[in-house]
Amino acid sequence: MPTVHVGPIQIDTPTFLAPMAAVTDLPFRTVCEEHGAGFTITEFLSAHALSQGAKKAVEKLAPSLGGRKFGVQIFGREIGVMARAAEMAVSAGASLVDINMGCPAKRVVAGECGSALMKEPQLAQEIVRAVRHAVPRDVPVTVKHRAGWDERHLNAPEFAQALVEAGASLITVHGRTRTQGFSGTCDLGILRRVRDAVPRHVPVVGNGDVVSMEGYLRMREVTGCDAVMIGRGAMGNPFLFRSIRAVEQGERDPGPPTLRERVGAFERHVELILSHGPSSRHHVELRKACAWYSRGLHGGSALRQKVFSLCDPAAIVEEARSFFAEQAKRGQGQDARAPLSEAA
Numbered sequence: 194m195p196t197v198h199v200g201p202i203q204i205d206t207p208t209f210l211a212p213m214a215a216v217t218d219l220p221f222r223t224v225c226e227e228h229g230a231g232f233t234i235t236e237f238l239s240a241h242a243l244s245q246g247a248k249k250a251v252e253k254l255a256p257s258l259g260g261r262k263f264g265v266q267i268f269g270r271e272i273g274v275m276a277r278a279a280e281m282a283v284s285a286g287a288s289l290v291d292i293n294m295g296c297p298a299k300r301v302v303a304g305e306c307g308s309a310l311m312k313e314p315q316l317a318q319e320i321v322r323a324v325r326h327a328v329p330r331d332v333p334v335t336v337k338h339r340a341g342w343d344e345r346h347l348n349a350p351e352f353a354q355a356l357v358e359a360g361a362s363l364i365t366v367h368g369r370t371r372t373q374g375f376s377g378t379c380d381l382g383i384l385r386r387v388r389d390a391v392p393r394h395v396p397v398v399g400n401g402d403v404v405s406m407e408g409y410l411r412m413r414e415v416t417g418c419d420a421v422m423i424g425r426g427a428m429g430n431p432f433l434f435r436s437i438r439a440v441e442q443g444e445r446d447p448g449p450p451t452l453r454e455r456v457g458a459f460e461r462h463v464e465l466i467l468s469h470g471p472s473s474r475h476h477v478e479l480r481k482a483c484a485w486y487s488r489g490l491h492g493g494s495a496l497r498q499k500v501f502s503l504c505d506p507a508a509i510v511e512e513a514r515s516f517f518a519e520q521a522k523r524g525q526g527q528d529a530r531a532p533l534s535e536a537a
């Protein structure tokens with residue numbers, strides 16, 4: 194198995210769950226870890242909000258369960274504030290601090306944070322240096338950025354190199370520009386150029402559009418990246434991590450989940466939402482879980498419509514359980530496999 198080393202952290206399966214705002218909460222991170230994701234990182238947290246002690250932000254510094262190592266992602270542009278937020282992340286148990294220099298969202302870019310920092314490589318370096326100094330030596334500081342600001346400024350290779358000089362121990366690149374947002378395709382060529390530009394001992398993580406085993410293998414092969422970060426492709430499909438882990442261990446790809454496995458993941462996700470998620474958001478998170486795990490199954494869209502009209506957590510779970518029971522009766526049984534990507 195190709196192990197990734199980041200400072201003292203050893204990541205056995207070369208996969209990362211992507212940080213995603215309002216998605217990569219503790220329940221989802223846990224489900225992915227339990228299915229074989231190599232490493233998970235929180236959604237981006239405002240360094241300013243953390244340093245002010247804002248409850249909503251501080252609550253999201255949630256350590257992975259079972260003592261598993263995890264990362265916290267922070268964003269901002271004020272050096273002292275970033276350093277303070279990084280210290281808070283480490284105090285909360287983070288083994289790694291990731292700095293967001295890739296977010297394309299208007300409100301983030303308007304504050305000249307996220308991907309806007311790709312236009313200010315010197316400041317970006319200063320931020321990395323300050324965060325590096327703020328946290329203990331055995332806590333790696335990493336950066337996630339994009340291919341560049343727009344197609345005329347594809348500076349990811351030089352930018353990554355500069356960040357490594359400033360102390361970054363791992364670089365993740367989403368192969369799109371800021372102006373692309375999430376449209377168009379991910380540029381694997383620029384990821385290859387980043388891998389070539391950065392010293393060999395610094396892992397480069399490729400990110401963008403990986404939703405299948407084929408996509409994972411292609412990303413590894415074409416870019417030479419050391420690991421792959423998966424975001425949207427993992428929503429409701431933690432089984433992708435399981436497949437990759439199996440293949441990397443030289444085993445057969447177990448393929449898409451059986452109905453029993455899908456229901457198992459759903460039930461585990463529900464349990465984690467109810468035990469770890471804030472109660473004010475239970476219904477929202479449960480609806481999302483219903484939508485994710487019913488994808489590709491007959492009648493899935495009717496279930497989604499139904500649960501989005503319900504607010505009682507118990508009623509939402511009940512609705513999903515009868516849906517899954519109905520699926521089992523439809524003749525295919527608990528051991529039938531259905532791809533998670535099909536629309537229903």
Ligand SMILES: Cc1cc2nc3c(=O)[nH]c(=O)nc-3n(C[C@H](O)[C@H](O)[C@H](O)COP(=O)(O)O)c2cc1C
Nearest residue numbers: 211212213214236237337367401402403423424425
């Ligand atoms: C809903 C959503 C929220 C996101 N939030 C973050 C974030 O907090 N930090 C970050 O670095 N990237 C964030 N991203 C970008 C993802 O981490 C990732 O770079 C992007 O989705 C491309 O990977 P994918 O094609 O595997 O999804 C977000 C993406 C989505 C879809």
